[in-house]
Amino acid sequence: MVAPPDKARPDQAPPQDDLLWARSLHYSHSGSPGLIGVSAGVRQGEILAVTGPRGCGKSTLLRCLAGQLLPEQGEVWFNSVPVHTLGTAARERLRRDRFAWIGPxxxxxxxxxxxxxxxxxxxxxxxxxxxxxxx
Known part of the structure; x- marks a missing residue:
């Protein structure tokens, strides 16, 4: 049995069939929680749609997934690369070359x-x- 992403062991690598994978993301805006333990997995060919009421963390999640924001806790992997460990320039290249989203x-x-x-x-x-x- 495979554990859901938020229950996975911290030393466990992401599933190989997930192109984009995040585990237990936490992020705060000036002390106010934006993300608390969010996990997601997207396979090749899938489309991720993030919906919800205003202020629930949609844009924060997308910015963390794309490497625009670094999560305070948790990890983001894209194509087997740990985005959360990349430097600023590498994250900017990744965002420019591989991510597209239309914000609010x-x-x-x-x-x-x-x-x-x-x-x-x-x-x-x-x-x-x-x-x-x-x-």
Whole structure:
């Protein structure tokens, strides 16, 4: 029997079939808890949708998963890489090259189509137009 992510042993590596994996994330905003023990696993081809009422920690979770925020406790793994141990520059590259999300205050370019807005980081990074569209 496999333990759920939040019950897994602290020394246990993430499942190999999970592309994105987080265990027991904790994060506070100026002493006010934003995340308390959140765990998640996303396999290749799956889409993660985070919903909930305002102020419940959705953006904080996504920022921790993408490496924009470092959790105070817990760990985040992406493609078998421990994101929570990466330096600032490595996390920025990972975010630029592999993550896309539209937050509560989207900053989209109205003259672009939806797919172009979401593929913009890839296009800026030099990805061919066809590859960016497929992503």
């Amino acid at each position: 205050d989207p900053q989209l370019l109205p003259e672009l189509k939806v797919w172009e807005n979401t593929a913009l980081p890839l296009l800026i990074g030099g990805a061919p137009h066809r590859a960016a569209r497929r992503a």
